[in-house]
Each structure stands twice: as structure tokens, then as C-alpha cells.
Amino acid sequence: MTEELTKKAAEMLLQGATLLSEPCPYCAGVRVMKEGQALCISCGKQPEKKEISVENQPNEASSIEKTFEKKLESLSKELEQEKDHEKQQNILKTINTLLETIEKMKGKQ
Ligand SMILES: [Zn+2]
Structure with missing residues (x-):
């Protein structure tokens, strides 16, 4: 867990993000979720919404x-x-x- 990611996750939580019960599909780390975007605290990947929106745009x-x-x-x-x-x-x-x-x-x- 890098310091930067922890900071970002903390900020997201302060802004109303929630902890995801499902672990990260890449590293099984803890993820936080805000506005449909899930951020993994361990590896920093945001798989969910990003891929979909890039395809649709x-x-x-x-x-x-x-x-x-x-x-x-x-x-x-x-x-x-x-x-x-x-x-x-x-x-x-x-x-x-x-x-x-x-x-x-x-x-x-
Ligand atoms: Zn991860």
C-alpha cells in the first residue's frame, strides 16, 4: 500500500466513498467506491467504469x-x-x- 494511494483512498472516503465488500480482481486488495468508480488501495487499479466509458465514447x-x-x-x-x-x-x-x-x-x- 503506497502512501499516495492511502491518501487518495482516505480523501475519497471523506467525500462519501464506501468500502467495497468485493476484493480487487487483480490483487485481492481492499477497494473504495465512489460514483461508480472503484479504486484499489493496494495496486491502485480502477477497473470498473473506466473501460466501459472509453469504449462508448x-x-x-x-x-x-x-x-x-x-x-x-x-x-x-x-x-x-x-x-x-x-x-x-x-x-x-x-x-x-x-x-x-x-x-x-x-x-x-
Ligand atoms: Zn488491487
């Missing part, structure tokens, strides 16, 4: 991206047909915001 991001891209397509068609200058400006603003969001999401990956 890319799929989610790409489907959101697709939604944005579809929206972008329909917006550019709208812009083509729009004669009102003010409405054109509004559509352009929305397109800009969408593009910025897509860029941000791509930068994260």
Missing part, C-alpha cells in the same frame, strides 16, 4: 458528429434558398456555431 461522438453534419447540410440548402438578408445572417451564425462545435469535438479525439 468514440461511438457517441461520431453519431453526434453525423447529426451535426446532416444539420449543416440542411442549413446550407436553406441558405441557398433564403432571400431575406437578415435570415441569411442568422443561418450563417448557426452554421458557424455548428462548425466550431464539430472542430472542438474533432480536436478532442
Whole structure:
């Protein structure tokens, strides 16, 4: 048990974490659990939630991206047909915001 891990476990317990009755699958050590995340006090591994979220995130991001891209397509068609200058400006603003969001999401990956 390293000092750093003990400290972290103590902090987690102070923040409302609970001790897990099931031992660590890697070293059979004691684990503390907070917000669905289990931390082993002996080896420091956090197997539970991490793996699941890493697997799910890319799929989610790409489907959101697709939604944005579809929206972008329909917006550019709208812009083509729009004669009102003010409405054109509004559509352009929305397109800009969408593009910025897509860029941000791509930068994260
Ligand atoms: Zn362990």
C-alpha cells in the first residue's frame, strides 16, 4: 500500500466513498467506491467504469458528429434558398456555431 494511494483512498472516503465488500480482481486488495468508480488501495487499479466509458465514447461522438453534419447540410440548402438578408445572417451564425462545435469535438479525439 503506497502512501499516495492511502491518501487518495482516505480523501475519497471523506467525500462519501464506501468500502467495497468485493476484493480487487487483480490483487485481492481492499477497494473504495465512489460514483461508480472503484479504486484499489493496494495496486491502485480502477477497473470498473473506466473501460466501459472509453469504449462508448468514440461511438457517441461520431453519431453526434453525423447529426451535426446532416444539420449543416440542411442549413446550407436553406441558405441557398433564403432571400431575406437578415435570415441569411442568422443561418450563417448557426452554421458557424455548428462548425466550431464539430472542430472542438474533432480536436478532442
Ligand atoms: Zn488491487
